[in-house]
Amino acid sequence: MEKAMPDTTAAPTIDDVAREAGVSTATVSRVINDPDLVTVKTRERVQAAIEALGYTPNFAARFMAAKRTFTIGAIIPTMENAIFARGLQAFQEELHRRGYTLLVSSSAYKSKVEEEQIRNLVARGADGLLLIGHDRDQAIYDYLDRQHVPVLVAWSYDTTAHAPCIGFDNRAAMQALTEDVIKMGHRRLAMISGVSEQNDRARLRIAGVRDAMAAQGLDPASLDPIEVPYNIADGQAAFVELIARGTKPSIVLCGNDVLAAGAIRGAEQLNMNVPDDVSITGFDDIELAQVVRPELTTMHVPHRAMGQMAAQELVGMIEEKRKGVSQNLKASIVRRASVRAL
Amino acid sequence: MEKAMPDTTAAPTIDDVAREAGVSTATVSRVINDPDLVTVKTRERVQAAIEALGYTPNFAARFMAAKRTFTIGAIIPTMENAIFARGLQAFQEELHRRGYTLLVSSSAYKSKVEEEQIRNLVARGADGLLLIGHDRDQAIYDYLDRQHVPVLVAWSYDTTAHAPCIGFDNRAAMQALTEDVIKMGHRRLAMISGVSEQNDRARLRIAGVRDAMAAQGLDPASLDPIEVPYNIADGQAAFVELIARGTKPSIVLCGNDVLAAGAIRGAEQLNMNVPDDVSITGFDDIELAQVVRPELTTMHVPHRAMGQMAAQELVGMIEEKRKGVSQNLKASIVRRASVRAL
DNA sequence: GAACAAAATGTAAGCGGTTACGTTTAGCCA
DNA sequence: TGGCTAAACGTAACCGCTTACATTTTGTTC
Numbered sequence: 001m002e003k004a005m006p007d008t009t010a011a012p013t014i015d016d017v018a019r020e021a022g023v024s025t026a027t028v029s030r031v032i033n034d035p036d037l038v039t040v041k042t043r044e045r046v047q048a049a050i051e052a053l054g055y056t057p058n059f060a061a062r063f064m065a066a067k068r069t070f071t072i073g074a075i076i077p078t079m080e081n082a083i084f085a086r087g088l089q090a091f092q093e094e095l096h097r098r099g100y101t102l103l104v105s106s107s108a109y110k111s112k113v114e115e116e117q118i119r120n121l122v123a124r125g126a127d128g129l130l131l132i133g134h135d136r137d138q139a140i141y142d143y144l145d146r147q148h149v150p151v152l153v154a155w156s157y158d159t160t161a162h163a164p165c166i167g168f169d170n171r172a173a174m175q176a177l178t179e180d181v182i183k184m185g186h187r188r189l190a191m192i193s194g195v196s197e198q199n200d201r202a203r204l205r206i207a208g209v210r211d212a213m214a215a216q217g218l219d220p221a222s223l224d225p226i227e228v229p230y231n232i233a234d235g236q237a238a239f240v241e242l243i244a245r246g247t248k249p250s251i252v253l254c255g256n257d258v259l260a261a262g263a264i265r266g267a268e269q270l271n272m273n274v275p276d277d278v279s280i281t282g283f284d285d286i287e288l289a290q291v292v293r294p295e296l297t298t299m300h301v302p303h304r305a306m307g308q309m310a311a312q313e314l315v316g317m318i319e320e321k322r323k324g325v326s327q328n329l330k331a332s333i334v335r336r337a338s339v340r341a342l
Numbered sequence: 343m344e345k346a347m348p349d350t351t352a353a354p355t356i357d358d359v360a361r362e363a364g365v366s367t368a369t370v371s372r373v374i375n376d377p378d379l380v381t382v383k384t385r386e387r388v389q390a391a392i393e394a395l396g397y398t399p400n401f402a403a404r405f406m407a408a409k410r411t412f413t414i415g416a417i418i419p420t421m422e423n424a425i426f427a428r429g430l431q432a433f434q435e436e437l438h439r440r441g442y443t444l445l446v447s448s449s450a451y452k453s454k455v456e457e458e459q460i461r462n463l464v465a466r467g468a469d470g471l472l473l474i475g476h477d478r479d480q481a482i483y484d485y486l487d488r489q490h491v492p493v494l495v496a497w498s499y500d501t502t503a504h505a506p507c508i509g510f511d512n513r514a515a516m517q518a519l520t521e522d523v524i525k526m527g528h529r530r531l532a533m534i535s536g537v538s539e540q541n542d543r544a545r546l547r548i549a550g551v552r553d554a555m556a557a558q559g560l561d562p563a564s565l566d567p568i569e570v571p572y573n574i575a576d577g578q579a580a581f582v583e584l585i586a587r588g589t590k591p592s593i594v595l596c597g598n599d600v601l602a603a604g605a606i607r608g609a610e611q612l613n614m615n616v617p618d619d620v621s622i623t624g625f626d627d628i629e630l631a632q633v634v635r636p637e638l639t640t641m642h643v644p645h646r647a648m649g650q651m652a653a654q655e656l657v658g659m660i661e662e663k664r665k666g667v668s669q670n671l672k673a674s675i676v677r678r679a680s681v682r683a684l
Numbered sequence: 685g686a687a688c689a690a691a692a693t694g695t696a697a698g699c700g701g702t703t704a705c706g707t708t709t710a711g712c713c714a
Numbered sequence: 715t716g717g718c719t720a721a722a723c724g725t726a727a728c729c730g731c732t733t734a735c736a737t738t739t740t741g742t743t744c
Contacts, residue, residue, distance in 0.1 A: 059465040060402035061700035123401040403730035
C-alpha cells in the first residue's frame with residue numbers, strides 16, 4: 001500500500017486552492033471573505049477548487065492575520081447539573097444566529113481552574129467572554145482589560161462590580177422568597193447553602209435570607225447555614241445533619257433546586273413528611289423542581305431570557321466596541337407543594 | 343485623557359518579553375516550552391519579564407508554528423439534560439490531568455450543526471475529537487481523515503463503524519433489560535424512544551427491545567415505539583398519547599431516564615399508579631432516576647469510567663499516532679420500584 | 685593557556701492566512 | 715481608437731510564535 005505518490009494527505013492550504021484555480025491567494029481570500037470583490041467567473045472557479053480540495057481555512061492563521069475569530073467563550077462552574085444548561089443553550093442559540101460560535105469550559109467551581117480556562121480561551125482568540133458571577137481576583141479583570149477582551153457576567157446583578165452583567169438580584173430574590181414564607185407563618189428557618197467562597201450567588205442568597213429575617217423581626221444571626229457543594233447527595237446529607245443538630249426548623253431554605261431535591265430525600269430518609277413536618281424551598285426553577293415530590297416552591301429565574309440577552313449584549317460590546325450595559329432581570333416566586341402555611 | 347504615550351495597551355508579545363529581558367525570542371520560547379535548555383539565571387530574568395508584562399503566549403501563533411494545541415474538542419448532542427454531563431466531566435478531568443484542555447460544543451441533535459461544529463473545532467486546531475454515537479455522514483469522516491484529526495466515539499460500541507469507540511452495546515443492554523421485565527411477567531410492552539434518525543443509540547435500543555421480544559416468544563413487529571425528543575415534557579406527552587391509543591401496556595420501556603421521568607408524570611396526569619397500573623423503565627441511571635417517585639428501574643451506564651477511558655484512549659491516539667482501540671463497557675440492570683412483577 | 689566539546693543563546697525561515705498597495709484589465713465616452 | 719477611471723487581481727509584508735541551524739560562551743583536559 002506504500003505507493004510513492006505525492007503527499008495528497010496533507011490538509012490543503014490557501015496556496016493549494018490558489019494554484020488549483022489559477023489565481024493568487026489574495027483572490028481566494030476575497031472569495032471567502034468578501035465575494036463581491038471578485039468576478040462571478042473567477043469566484044466560481046475558486047469555489048470549485050475549494051470544493052474539489054475540501055479546503056477549510058485555518059482559524060489560527062486567520063486569527064493571526066485578522067484578529068477576529070467570531071468565537072465567544074463561556075466558563076461555567078459546572079456542567080454536572082442543569083442549573084446553567086438552559087441559559088447557556090439560549091446563549092448559544094442567539095450567538096449562532098449572529099454568526100458566532102460558542103466554546104464552553106467548566107471550572108468545577110475552582111477559581112484556579114477558571115483562571116486557567118480564561119487565559120486559554122483568550123489566548124485562543126475568543127472575541128468575548130461570558131462568566132458566571134462576579135467573585136474572582138481583580139488580577140483576572142486586569143488581565144482581560146490588557147488583552148482588550150470584553151467580558152460579560154451573567155447570573156448576578158451588581159453594578160458596583162468590575163464587569164457589566166445580565167442577571168438578577170440574588171439577594172433581593174432570596175429576601176422576597178424568605179419574606180413570603182415568613183408571612184406564611186414560618187419562624188424557625190434553616191438554610192442549606194452552596195459553598196459561598198468565591199461564589200457571590202451563594203453568599204448573596206444567604207444575605208437575602210437574613211435581610212428578610214431582619215425585616216420581619218426575626219434574629220438574622222440565628223441563621224446558621226450549612227454550606228455544601230451543589231449536588232443532590234450533599235443536599236441530602238446536609239438535611240440530615242441539620243435535623244441532627246436538634247433545632248427543629250419548620251422550613252429549610254435551599255440555595256438551589258438541586259440542594260432542595262437532596263433535602264427532600266433527606267426528609268424521606270428521616271421519615272419526615274414534606275411539607276407537613278417540614279417545608280422546603282429551592283431556587284432556580286429548573287426542570288428538577290417539578291420532578292420531585294412534592295413539587296418545589298422555588299424562585300423562578302428567567303434562564304432563557306438571560307442567556308439570550310447576554311448574547312445580544314456581548315456581541316454588541318464586541319462589534320460596537322462599547323462598554324456593556326447591565327440589566328437586572330426579574331426573578332419571581334413559584335408556589336408549589338413543598339411549602340405549607342402554618 | 344488622550345495623552346500622547348506609547349501604546350502600552352496592546353497585549354504584550356514574545357518580542358516585548360525578549361526586549362525586556364534582554365534576550366532573543368528563541369530564548370523566551372525555550373523558557374516557556376523547555377526550561378531546562380536555559381540557564382537558571384536567564385530563565386529567572388525571562389520569567390520576571392513575563393510576570394512584569396503579564397504576558398500570555400498567543401495560541402494561534404503557537405499552533406501555527408508548532409502544530410499542536412493540547413486541546414481536545416467534544417461535540418455532544420445536548421447540554422440541556424444531564425445525560426452526558428457526568429461522562430463529560432470525567433472526560434475533562436482526565437484530560438486536565440494529562441495537560442489538555444477541553445472545548446465543548448453542543449449540536450442540539452442536528453447533524454448540520456454538528457458538522458459545522460466539527461469543522462470549527464478542527465480549524466481551530468483541536469488535536470483530537472470526541473463524538474457521540476456513530477451516525478453521521480461518511481463525508482465528515484473523510485474530512486477528518488484528510489485533516490489527520492483523531493476521532494473517538496463514545497456512548498456506543500460498534501466495531502463495524504468507521505471510528506474507534508469507547509462505549510457499550512446499546513442493543514444488547516436494552517435487550518437484557520427487556521428480557522428481564524418479560525421474565526417478570528410482562529407481555530404487553532410499549533416503548534417511548536428518542537428520535538432515532540441520526541441517532542444510533544436510540545435506534546439500537548429499539549432494536550434491543552425487539553430482540554428480547556423475539557427471544558422470549560413475543561411478536562417484535564407488535565412494538566410500535568413513539569419517538570420524541572429527549573425531554574421530560576415530551577416524555578409525558580408521549581405517555582399520554584400511548585395510553586390514548588387504547589392498547590393497555592403493562593410496561594412502558596423508555597429510551598432514557600429523562601423520557602421515563604416524563605412518563606411517570608404522564609401516568610400521574612392520568613391518575614395511573616406506577617408500578618401498580620403500569621411499570622416504567624429508564625436507561626442511563628442518571629441522578630434523576632433516583633429523584634423521581636417511584637425510583638426508576640433502569641440500565642446503569644458507567645458514565646465516569648467511559649469518560650475517563652475515552653480521554654486516555656484519545657490522548658494515546660494523539661501522542662502515539664496510533665489507531666484507537668475500541669472498548670465495550672458493561673452496562674448493568676438496576677432494579678428499583680418503577681417495575682413490578684406480574 | 686590552548687584545544688576541543690558541550691552547553692547556551694541567537695538568527696531567521698517558516699506556519700497559513702489577510703490586506704495595503706501596486707499593477708493589470710475592462711468599461712466607457714468622445 | 716485613444717484616454718481615462720474604476721474594477722479586478724496580484725505582490726508581498728505582516729501577524730506571533732517555534733525550531734533548525736549557526737554562533738558564541740562555558741567548561742574540561744592536558
